[in-house]
Every structure is written in C-alpha cells, then in structure tokens.
Amino acid sequence: MENQKFSGKRILVTGGAGFIGSHVVDACIASGYDVVVVDNLSSGRTENINPAARFYQLDIRSDDLDAVFRQENPDFVNHHAAQISVPDSVRDPKFDADVNVIGFLNLMECAVRHGVKKTIFISSGGAIYGEADTYPTPETYPPQPLSPYAITKLIAEHYLQFYHHQYGMDYTVLRYANVYGPRQIPKGEAGVVAIFIENLLAGRPSVINAYPDEPRGMERDYCFVGDIARANILAMNSSNLVADVFNIGTGIATRTADLYDMIYHAHAAAGIDKRMNTDHDPALKHPPRNPARKGDLSRSCLDVAKAHAILGWNPSLSLNEGIRKTLA
Numbered sequence: 044m045e046n047q048k049f050s051g052k053r054i055l056v057t058g059g060a061g062f063i064g065s066h067v068v069d070a071c072i073a074s075g076y077d078v079v080v081v082d083n084l085s086s087g088r089t090e091n092i093n094p095a096a097r098f099y100q101l102d103i104r105s106d107d108l109d110a111v112f113r114q115e116n117p118d119f120v121n122h123h124a125a126q127i128s129v130p131d132s133v134r135d136p137k138f139d140a141d142v143n144v145i146g147f148l149n150l151m152e153c154a155v156r157h158g159v160k161k162t163i164f165i166s167s168g169g170a171i172y173g174e175a176d177t178y179p180t181p182e183t184y185p186p187q188p189l190s191p192y193a194i195t196k197l198i199a200e201h202y203l204q205f206y207h208h209q210y211g212m213d214y215t216v217l218r219y220a221n222v223y224g225p226r227q228i229p230k231g232e233a234g235v236v237a238i239f240i241e242n243l244l245a246g247r248p249s250v251i252n253a254y255p256d257e258p259r260g261m262e263r264d265y266c267f268v269g270d271i272a273r274a275n276i277l278a279m280n281s282s283n284l285v286a287d288v289f290n291i292g293t294g295i296a297t298r299t300a301d302l303y304d305m306i307y308h309a310h311a312a313a314g315i316d317k318r319m320n321t322d323h324d325p326a327l328k329h330p331p332r333n334p335a336r337k338g339d340l341s342r343s344c345l346d347v348a349k350a351h352a353i354l355g356w357n358p359s360l361s362l363n364e365g366i367r368k369t370l371a
C-alpha cells in the first residue's frame with residue numbers, strides 16, 4: 044500500500060497553492076500525510092489549497108521561512124514553488140535565478156538546520172535535455188540546458204547532490220514532462236493546453252507557435268496532473284530511494300497542432316456551448332501560426348522506463364482522456 048509506510052509524517056509543500064503543487068497536496072492528504080503549504084500566491088490561488096493543509100503565505104526567499112520550519116518541523120520537503128516560465132527566464136534571467144536558485148538555497152538551508160530527511164525536487168525533463176538527439180530521452184542523457192529556466196533547474200539538482208553528500212539529506216528529483224489538467228494557468232510549460240481550452244470556451248481563436256520547417260508546431264510529451272501527483276507519493280513513500288532522478292511523462296510526443304485538434308474535437312463533442320458552431324469559424328478550426336518564442340525547444344519527449352521499473356509508476360490516462368477530464 045502506497046500510503047502506509049509514512050502515514051502520519053509531516054510534509055512541507057512549496058507552491059502548494061499552484062496548479063501541480065495543489066494536486067500533490069491533495070494526494071498527500073489522501074495518503075495520510077500532515078501537510079504544510081508555503082506559497083507567496085504570485086500565481087497560486089487560495090481556492091486551490093486543500094483546507095486540511097496549514098498554509099503560510101510566504102516567499103521561499105524570505106528570512107521568515109526558518110520560523111515556519113521551527114514551528115512545523117517537517118520530515119519531508121516537496122519543492123514545487125518556482126519561476127516557471129521559459130520565456131520569462133529569457134527576458135529576466137536574474138529574477139529566474141533569484142527564485143529558482145537563491146530561493147531554493149534558502150529552503151535547503153532551512154531543511155538542513157531543521158533535520159529534514161528527504162526532499163522531492165521538481166525539475167523539468169521538458170527543458171533540461173535541450174535539443175536532445177535521443178527521443179524519448181532517458182535520465183542518462185547529458186543535460187544541455189538552453190534557457191535560464193533549464194539552467195537553474197539543473198543547478199538545483201547539483202546542489203541536491205551536495206546536500207546529500209555533505210549532510211546526508213536524501214532526495215528524489217522528478218523531471219516532469221509537460222503537465223496539464225484542472226487548475227492549470229496559461230503561463231507554465233504546458234500552459235498551451237490551458238490557453239487552447241480557455242480560448243475555445245470563450246469562442247476566441249488560438250495561434251500555434253511553430254518553427255518554419257515544422258508548421259504543425261513543436262513536439263511535446265503531455266502528462267496528466269493526477270498521474271504526476273501519484274508519482275510524488277510513490278517517490279516519497281520509497282524510503283530506499285536516497286539520491287535519485289526520474290523522468291515523469293508518457294514517452295509519447297504530440298505536435299501542438301495535433302494537440303489543438305484533440306482539444307477542439309473534445310470541446311465540440313462535449314457540446315459545452317451549443318450556441319457556438321466552431322465549424323463556421325475557420326480561425327477556430329484552423330488556427331493561424333506564430334513564430335516560435337525564444338527558448339522554445341522544437342522537440343521534447345521523455346523515456347519513463349526508469350520510473351516504471353523503480354517507482355512502479357505508469358501514466359494512467361491517454362491525452363484524449365486527460366483533455367476530456369480537464370474540459371469537464
């Protein structure tokens with residue numbers, strides 16, 4: 044049973060008011076964990092926070108973080124708070140590093156001072172491998188980060204090795220693919236799913252960002268947030284994992300235009316707005332193209348065999364099922 048080993052243990056989840064973090068909080072509570080959430084609400088929302096969690100509205104860079112650790116004494120840290128946007132990291136690499144490196148170090152120093160046993164760190168398999176020449180890409184592929192966001196995620200992974208070596212703090216890195224599902228905001232890595240859904244619900248046309256040689260857009264590995272939350276529980280419950288890295292995705296690549304078509308057809312089939320006949324609006328049915336944004340990779344798709352073999356994790360939902368669940 045997943046939830047028996049550490050039942051009753053306390054976990055501090057940063058970013059627990061955000062899209063993915065709030066699903067992880069829900070899964071932790073359902074698995075018997077006592078949950079503390081730290082979030083500055085910069086993009087997170089109080090409505091997302093499970094009422095069974097204790098909430099501290101705080102920046103991870105704040106000196107007050109130590110007092111939260113003193114008060115709560117968590118056994119685990121699960122670190123989801125971050126500057127999450129690749130284009131924003133290109134525009135403002137200093138801010139990206141401030142949150143994703145300095146904020147992370149502030150958190151780790153508190154974790155060490157207060158005897159945290161294990162940290163689950165959320166990295167990005169969708170970003171750190173760069174334009175890999177092996178697809179799907181395994182964890183053993185040498186990272187080639189091509190954006191400040193990817194660089195700071197990889198830096199944090201290196202610091203975790205240091206904290207493990209120096210202080211014996213265990214860690215599991217989860218390198219997510221592109222995550223989508225309920226509560227998603229348009230800004231993050233798989234924000235395109237939320238953007239397409241919001242546009243269709245509002246009857247607004249979308250655009251597809253594409254490199255000139257691939258008009259159907261970029262290839263991404265889309266993973267449903269419920270499956271992601273389950274991977275976090277498995278990683279926390281596996282006490283034999285002391286310093287390990289896992290890709291969490293589906294191993295299936297989907298082009299942006301194909302994703303749009305799936306959402307378009309799921310939306311039409313759901314008959315969400317019967318007044319709107321999307322077939323009559325060519326821009327809704329065949330969205331125009333925009334150039335790719337700075338930092339956008341043309342392809343990313345993760346090999347998840349290791350998570351299957353060691354964590355016993357598998358993605359349970361197909362993209363079509365996940366889209367239908369998200370629309371619902």
Ligand SMILES: NC(=O)c1ccc[n+]([C@@H]2O[C@H](COP(=O)([O-])OP(=O)(O)OC[C@H]3O[C@@H](n4cnc5c(N)ncnc54)[C@H](O)[C@@H]3O)[C@@H](O)[C@H]2O)c1
Pocket residue numbers: 057058059060061062063064081082083084085086087088101102103104122123124125126127142146165166167168169218219220221222223228231232233234
């Ligand atoms: N969405 C994806 O596809 C994806 C893919 C790979 C990795 N990730 C990683 O997953 C994590 C969660 O991303 P998300 O998509 O749920 O985004 P999100 O913006 O919904 O969640 C991030 C949360 O962190 C909080 N936060 C941001 N800066 C903070 C700070 N300085 N102090 C305290 N709280 C702060 C925000 O308010 C928000 O609640 C991030 O680390 C992100 O890099 C996401």
